[in-house]
Amino acid sequence: DAKTTQPPSMDCAEGRAANLPCNHSTISGNEYVYWYRQIHSQGPQYIIHGLKNNETNEMASLIITEDRKSSTLILPHATLRDTAVYYCIVRVDEGSSNTGKLIFGQGTTLQVK
Amino acid sequence: GAGVSQSPSNKVTEKGKDVELRCDPISGHTALYWYRQSLGQGLEFLIYFQGNSAPDKSGLPSDRFSAERTGGSVSTLTIQRTQQEDSAVYLCASERGQEHGYTFGSGTRLTVV
Numbered sequence: 001d002a003k004t005t006q007p008p009s010m011d012c013a014e015g016r017a018a019n020l021p022c023n024h025s026t027i028s029g030n031e032y033v034y035w036y037r038q039i040h041s042q043g044p045q046y047i048i049h050g051l052k053n054n055e056t057n058e059m060a061s062l063i064i065t066e067d068r069k070s071s072t073l074i075l076p077h078a079t080l081r082d083t084a085v086y087y088c089i090v091r092v093d094e095g096s097s098n099t100g101k102l103i104f105g106q107g108t109t110l111q112v113k
Numbered sequence: 114g115a116g117v118s119q120s121p122s123n124k125v126t127e128k129g130k131d132v133e134l135r136c137d138p139i140s141g142h143t144a145l146y147w148y149r150q151s152l153g154q155g156l157e158f159l160i161y162f163q164g165n166s167a168p169d170k171s172g173l174p175s176d177r178f179s180a181e182r183t184g185g186s187v188s189t190l191t192i193q194r195t196q197q198e199d200s201a202v203y204l205c206a207s208e209r210g211q212e213h214g215y216t217f218g219s220g221t222r223l224t225v226v
Contacts, residue, residue, distance in 0.1 A: 036215075043117075043204050043206070043217030043218055043220055044156065044204075044206075044215070045217070046213075046215055049214060087155075099143065099144035099163050100144075101146060101158050101161045101169060101172075102158070102215065103158060104148075104156040104158075105155060106155050107155065
C-alpha cells in the first residue's frame with residue numbers, strides 16, 4: 001500500500017501557482033519524499049525529491065513540514081502542459097544500495113485551465 | 114543511449130501465447146525496474162534489479178511472469194500463457210542513484226485478444 005495520501009483532483013488557473021499537498025504521516029527518518037508526474041499516455045517523469053529541507057529546481061519547489069508528516073509541491077506558474085497526474089511517493093528504504101522501488105498511489109489529477 | 118528504450122512499443126497477442134518485452138536502460142544506471150499500468154489505473158510495481166544482487170520479485174503477479182537482466186544492462190520481461198487480464202502498458206525505468214530519480218521508458222502496450 002502507498003504510504004501517502006493525496007487529493008484525487010485539483011484545478012488551477014493558467015499562470016497561477018499550483019500547490020499540491022501530500023500527507024505522509026508514517027514517514028521514517030531516512031525516507032525521502034519523491035514527486036513524479038504522468039502526462040496522458042506517457043511514462044512518469046521525475047520532478048523533485050527531498051528529505052528534510054525545502055528543495056527547488058527548474059520545474060518545481062518542494063516544501064516539507066518540520067515534522068516531515070506532509071509536503072507541498074509547488075508549480076510556480078502553471079501552464080496547460082502541466083495538466084497531469086502528480087504522484088507523491090515515500091521511498092522505501094533499501095539500505096546501502098542507494099536505490100529502491102517506488103510504490104505509486106493514485107496521485108492527484110491536476111487540471112490547468 | 115540518451116533515454117530508456119523499450120520494444121516493441123505495441124504488441125497484440127493471442128491468449129495463451131508467450132510474449133517477451135525488452136528494456137534497454139540508460140548506460141551506467143545500475144538499477145532497473147518494471148511496472149505495469151492497466152487502463153485508467155495507477156502504476157503497479159513488478160520487479161527490481163540492482164547491480165549483481167538478487168532481484169526483488171515481490172510484485173510479480175503470478176509464476177507466468179519472469180524477468181532477467183543480462184550483463185547488468187538489457188532486461189527482458191517474459192509473460193507465459195498470456196491472459197486477457199495481462200493487457201496493460203508495461204513500463205521500464207532505470208536509475209543511477211536515488212538522488213537522481215527514475216527515468217522511465219515510453220512503455221510497451223500489450224493487448225491480449
